[in-house]
Amino acid sequence: MTVARLFLRRLVQALLVSLMVSTLSFFMMRALPGDAAMRVAAARYGHDLVTARAADAVRAELKLDRPVASALFSWWGDVLRLNLGTSAVTAAPVVDEVSHQLGYTIRLALASMGIALLFGLVLGVLCGLWPGSVFDQAWRALAAAIRAVPPFILGLLLIVAFSVEISALPAAGTMDSTSLVLPALTLAVGLSAGLIRVTRDALKSVTESGYFAFARTKGLSLNQALLRHALRNAAAPVTAYLSVQLVFLIEGVVAVETLFAWPGIGHALVHAIYARDVPMIQGTVMAMALLFVCLSALADFAILAIDPRRR
Amino acid sequence: MTTSSAFKPMTRWQWAGLAILALTALFSLVAPVVGGDPLVQDLDHVMVKPSAASPLGTDHLGRSMLARLGHAARLSLLLAALSVLTAAIPGAVLGVAAAWRSRWTDTMLSTIADGVLALPGLLLIVLLTAFAPGRFWPFYVGLSLALWVEYFRVVRASAQSLLRGPQVEASRLLGFGPAYIVRRHLLPELFPLLRTLMTFGAATSVLSLAALGLVGVGLRPPTPELGTMMIELLPHYQEAPWLIAEPILILLFAVTGLALVAGEREFR
Numbered sequence: 001m002t003v004a005r006l007f008l009r010r011l012v013q014a015l016l017v018s019l020m021v022s023t024l025s026f027f028m029m030r031a032l033p034g035d036a037a038m039r040v041a042a043a044r045y046g047h048d049l050v051t052a053r054a055a056d057a058v059r060a061e062l063k064l065d066r067p068v069a070s071a072l073f074s075w076w077g078d079v080l081r082l083n084l085g086t087s088a089v090t091a092a093p094v095v096d097e098v099s100h101q102l103g104y105t106i107r108l109a110l111a112s113m114g115i116a117l118l119f120g121l122v123l124g125v126l127c128g129l130w131p132g133s134v135f136d137q138a139w140r141a142l143a144a145a146i147r148a149v150p151p152f153i154l155g156l157l158l159i160v161a162f163s164v165e166i167s168a169l170p171a172a173g174t175m176d177s178t179s180l181v182l183p184a185l186t187l188a189v190g191l192s193a194g195l196i197r198v199t200r201d202a203l204k205s206v207t208e209s210g211y212f213a214f215a216r217t218k219g220l221s222l223n224q225a226l227l228r229h230a231l232r233n234a235a236a237p238v239t240a241y242l243s244v245q246l247v248f249l250i251e252g253v254v255a256v257e258t259l260f261a262w263p264g265i266g267h268a269l270v271h272a273i274y275a276r277d278v279p280m281i282q283g284t285v286m287a288m289a290l291l292f293v294c295l296s297a298l299a300d301f302a303i304l305a306i307d308p309r310r311r
Numbered sequence: 312m313t314t315s316s317a318f319k320p321m322t323r324w325q326w327a328g329l330a331i332l333a334l335t336a337l338f339s340l341v342a343p344v345v346g347g348d349p350l351v352q353d354l355d356h357v358m359v360k361p362s363a364a365s366p367l368g369t370d371h372l373g374r375s376m377l378a379r380l381g382h383a384a385r386l387s388l389l390l391a392a393l394s395v396l397t398a399a400i401p402g403a404v405l406g407v408a409a410a411w412r413s414r415w416t417d418t419m420l421s422t423i424a425d426g427v428l429a430l431p432g433l434l435l436i437v438l439l440t441a442f443a444p445g446r447f448w449p450f451y452v453g454l455s456l457a458l459w460v461e462y463f464r465v466v467r468a469s470a471q472s473l474l475r476g477p478q479v480e481a482s483r484l485l486g487f488g489p490a491y492i493v494r495r496h497l498l499p500e501l502f503p504l505l506r507t508l509m510t511f512g513a514a515t516s517v518l519s520l521a522a523l524g525l526v527g528v529g530l531r532p533p534t535p536e537l538g539t540m541m542i543e544l545l546p547h548y549q550e551a552p553w554l555i556a557e558p559i560l561i562l563l564f565a566v567t568g569l570a571l572v573a574g575e576r577e578f579r
Contacts, residue, residue: 009425012422012425012426013425013426013428013429014429016422016423016425016426016429017426017429017430019426020426020427020430021430021438024438024439025438028438028441028442031442032441032442147570148563148566148567148570149563150518150521150522150562150566152521152522152525152526152538153541153559153562153563156541156545156555156559159545160545160548160552160555164548164549247431247432250431250433250434251431251432251433251434251522254433254434254437254522254526255433255522255525255526258525258526258527259525259526269434269437270437270526270527270528273437273440273441273444273528274527274528276441276444278441281438281441285430285434285437285438288431288434289429289430289431289434292429292430292431293429296429
């Protein structure tokens with residue numbers, strides 16, 4: 001029952017966000033100064049080869065020749081059928097471009113999530129097991145300081161440290177596997193700083209609980225008690241925290257991909273803005289918003305799976 | 312029942328945050344006056360080290376860093392204050408309305424809020440900047456549109472439980488009207504929540520402006536803006552590392568001050 005309700009809520013969210021993005025893009029197409037059809041045709045065929053006929057073809061394709069209301073409905077219809085048009089710059093279908101870029105973005109997101117979970121969970125558990133120790137206090141202070149630094153500043157600092165000062169890692173592009181290191185690290189450092197605190201607090205409250213004390217008293221070793229009683233209980237708040245952080249992951253992707261010239265979807269969005277490529281703007285924003293809704297839905301279900309009290 | 316957190320005294324950390332914020336605000340008021348014109352170039356004095364004549368040095372075009380940082384800080388803080396107020400007032404009013412009025416109003420408003428929530432705020436602002444590249448209003452409108460949902464959700468949730476409480480029931484039985492109930496029962500409980508949300512919202516707005524300036528879809532150069540300045544000064548890091556450090560420090564000052572005022576414990 002709850003699963004169905006949650007699913008429905010996310011579905012409505014996905015529909016609403018698609019409607020919002022496509023409506024804004026539709027009006028953007030008409031509001032931008034100059035003849036949009038001429039501009040698109042020029043970008044596609046070259047400035048010298050634009051003819052009135054080419055412009056008219058583009059005009060029909062972008063529905064600029066029809067009255068606003070009917071054009072808006074047919075624009076929505078296209079979006080629902082996942083027909084997002086063709087890029088005004090490359091003339092390739094937006095869906096193809098976006099699915100190609102999505103691969104890069106997912107690689108970056110998975111890498112940074114992996115690094116963040118590794119450091120955040122391990123350090124958080126260690127801090128939570130010995131709360132108040134020097135180890136705990138040092139890591140918590142460091143994490144609090146890092147949390148105050150936004151991802152794009154972390155990115156700048158990492159570029160300066162690793163690319164300029166010691167020239168160890170490439171600052172931009174996708175030349176080889178090392179190119180992923182700096183952007184992934186940038187996103188991961190901020191995420192893991194938050195994770196350390198949340199994991200620590202969750203584990204601390206579990207190990208101070210009555211049932212944990214009972215598990216130890218009845219003779220379970222520390223490891224057994226942790227595995228059977230602590231981890232799952234501590235996982236619920238940690239998952240909830242991660243689901244809230246998804247916004248920051250998606251927003252961070254835009255800034256970090258552009259900063260490091262990582263050819264993912266955030267980078268593509270920024271370039272579509274420079275080029276006033278409305279179909280690509282619509283496609284990239286929609287893809288990121290839908291990715292965000294899907295990941296939020298996954299987080300919802302993960303929380304339900306971990307915590308039976310919520311079912 | 313005295314569950315109110317309205318009169319909780321400020322902690323030492325919150326006072327420290329307030330002091331940091333006040334210093335940043337003071338800088339943003341004084342520096343533009345003292346520093347001169349932020350756009351005037353002086354190519355004979357490029358990347359000058361901080362000295363008595365130019366307290367924060369000059370950038371790669373010989374412009375006064377003091378003036379540029381002052382203007383940039385003022386812009387950030389002004390945008391933060393404006394968009395936070397524009398988001399908080401309708402957000403809170405709609406939140407109370409959703410808790411108070413019929414189920415239908417609540418469902419409708421909550422669905423809209425859910426839809427807005429599905430679009431990360433930064434994406435909404437980027438989308439709007441495409442309408443008017445380099446202009447100020449997309450930030451203001453985008454931030455306000457993205458931020459009101461937080462106020463709406465928090466106010467709705469706490470107003471719902473407050474309105475069901477015995478105090479409100481007693482007031483209603485005594486014949487007091489809605490205005491009295493809002494003023495006497497809701498506002499005192501909601502203010503501390505709103506204060507926390509507003510400090511977070513201000514931090515979000517300062518960061519968004521800088522993030523978009525940094526990726527190049529923000530305000531256009533030569534407008535002094537913290538993010539744009541960072542990306543302009545990054546190539547000159549090796550000759551003049553202090554230059555890029557200055558806008559970064561101002562930004563961190565503002566954001567840390569806001570985070571401390573909000574209360575570090577709740578910081579995400």
